[in-house]
Amino acid sequence: MNTYLIKNATIINEGKQFVSDVYIKNQRIEKIGTSLNIPGVKEINAEGKYLFPGFIDDQVHFREPGLTHKAEIYTEAKAAVAGGITSFMEMPNTVPNTLTQELLADKYAIAAQRSLANYSFFMGASNDNLEEVLKTDVKNVCGIKVFMGSSTGNMLVDNEKTLEGIFKNAPTLVATHCEDEATIQKNLQIFKEKYGENLTPEMHPLIRSEEACYISSSFAVDLAKKHGTRLHILHISTGKETFLFQNDIPLKDKKITAEACIHHLWFSDEDYKTKGNFIKWNPAVKTASDRDQLLKAVLDNHIDVIATDHAPHTLEEKLQTYAKAPSGGPLVQHAFNALFELYHQGKISLEKIAEKTAHNLAICFQIKDRGFIREGYFADLVLVDLNSAYEVNKSNILSKCGWSPFEGQTFHSQITHTFVSGHLAYENGTFNENKLGERLSFER
Missing domain, CATH: 3.20.20.140 (Metal-dependent hydrolases)
Structure with missing residues (x-):
């Protein structure tokens, strides 16, 4: 299974901001802590970036x-x-x-x-x-x-x-x-x-x-x-x-x-x-x-x-x-x-x-094990650069219809990485489709 270590991210979660590492293993958040050292995993340097729950x-x-x-x-x-x-x-x-x-x-x-x-x-x-x-x-x-x-x-x-x-x-x-x-x-x-x-x-x-x-x-x-x-x-x-x-x-x-x-x-x-x-x-x-x-x-x-x-x-x-x-x-x-x-x-x-x-x-x-950055939860995570501007135009619109009500708008933040159930599905404009998303389940 894919394993990743996100280093030095500013985590936004449950009303708090704090700098920490996040270790992802077997689709889930295995460990949240500082100065984590996990041999043999892909490391992502997130210093200066913000990590949100997806x-x-x-x-x-x-x-x-x-x-x-x-x-x-x-x-x-x-x-x-x-x-x-x-x-x-x-x-x-x-x-x-x-x-x-x-x-x-x-x-x-x-x-x-x-x-x-x-x-x-x-x-x-x-x-x-x-x-x-x-x-x-x-x-x-x-x-x-x-x-x-x-x-x-x-x-x-x-x-x-x-x-x-x-x-x-x-x-x-x-x-x-x-x-x-x-x-x-x-x-x-x-x-x-x-x-x-x-x-x-x-x-x-x-x-x-x-x-x-x-x-x-x-x-x-x-x-x-x-x-x-x-x-x-x-x-x-x-x-x-x-x-x-x-x-x-x-x-x-x-x-x-x-x-x-x-x-x-x-x-x-x-x-x-x-x-x-x-x-x-x-x-x-x-x-x-x-x-x-x-x-x-x-x-x-x-x-x-x-x-x-x-x-x-x-x-x-x-x-x-x-x-x-x-x-x-x-x-x-x-x-x-x-x-x-x-x-x-x-x-x-x-x-x-x-x-x-x-x-x-x-x-x-009542979604099961999602929506928060918590150990044991699915690693649905988004890494954001809050100081990277880009303009929305037809060349970078991904929806099949090919247009957006935001065309011509300059945004001052960009999403750099998206993890879906522990899979790094999107990284700096490139998709990895080797693994697809999961069906949500509910605790009812």
């Missing part, structure tokens, strides 16, 4: 099967690893939608053959597959995904009786996309009556409005409280929604948790003028005030985790008119860089980044 991304769309003209598990997992993401959880709105246990197993089989990163896949819920949902193996599947608002694919769950059944009987964590469809359709009709077919990206956050998000999120919270559901609300996009969540109890005791995404922490509605459809997501990027409140909620623990909602589409698809262009964009390669940029701006600490991208994911999803 980013666990609880919301990606890798488009396989059925939409592989946009992305594949193989290509996007590689982009993720280059971006410091060592584990991902992928969504069920592929083609066909992941609505049976057999289709879910098919995705795991693809990942086992093709994913450089560790992986898990959500079981999808629809208006009529509750029986299949209830068969989900809670120890080997990250959760159940419910679209309480329409997005890419046709998986809207809007039957209240069905929702009651899911929330009441779900055997594990339920993750929701929350936007009220009736409100969105009403807003869309108003804008169509006023502007006809001349809708623009700037209208997106007004059509998919704060009201649409809050109505749906508050409904989900009420349902979860009624049934005692373990609820996780994805991609919160408004300041108003952040007050639906508690920050006065330990995360391990929370039944209702929330996620913020990189694009909602970085962009605002002012950016539609220059970025247009390239920042068209569902839920929409909203105001600068919303963006600032989301970051505040991340810092004060109303919001528990940070993710990407990586959802690539082809350049040709995004260059269509607003009404025709699909929502979503690629983010896994640059999410960590964006957070480090916020660190350089004095907006978030390195310790908080590790907490919200790794520690809290492990706690929220």
Whole structure:
């Protein structure tokens, strides 16, 4: 098995910074200590660099099967690893939608053959597959995904009786996309009556409005409280929604948790003028005030985790008119860089980044032996040079779609090494694909 000794890294872990060595053996962290001397292993000089637990991304769309003209598990997992993401959880709105246990197993089989990163896949819920949902193996599947608002694919769950059944009987964590469809359709009709077919990206956050998000999120919270559901609300996009969540109890005791995404922490509605459809997501990027409140909620623990909602589409698809262009964009390669940029701006600490991208994911999803730099845990590790600048451009974008909403952005930090389950999968721009990622397991 591969063995490595990382020397003199500044470790960011569990609220602390300290300089130490890390010995990796048989996929796991064998020893953490100073002045370690292990004969016959590959040494990595990490002096001046920062060692983080690998980013666990609880919301990606890798488009396989059925939409592989946009992305594949193989290509996007590689982009993720280059971006410091060592584990991902992928969504069920592929083609066909992941609505049976057999289709879910098919995705795991693809990942086992093709994913450089560790992986898990959500079981999808629809208006009529509750029986299949209830068969989900809670120890080997990250959760159940419910679209309480329409997005890419046709998986809207809007039957209240069905929702009651899911929330009441779900055997594990339920993750929701929350936007009220009736409100969105009403807003869309108003804008169509006023502007006809001349809708623009700037209208997106007004059509998919704060009201649409809050109505749906508050409904989900009420349902979860009624049934005692373990609820996780994805991609919160408004300041108003952040007050639906508690920050006065330990995360391990929370039944209702929330996620913020990189694009909602970085962009605002002012950016539609220059970025247009390239920042068209569902839920929409909203105001600068919303963006600032989301970051505040991340810092004060109303919001528990940070993710990407990586959802690539082809350049040709995004260059269509607003009404025709699909929502979503690629983010896994640059999410960590964006957070480090916020660190350089004095907006978030390195310790908080590790907490919200790794520690809290492990706690929220009860992931076995990952998310922390601890002896005995899997060596999912990311080494970062916080003082190495580079510009995002088409020549260094790894996602299959070939574009990024961060094109032209200069980041002042670079990921130099990524270990996935003890395997050095990425080193200074070069991939080693001799060993693939592992399926995540859960202590439930």
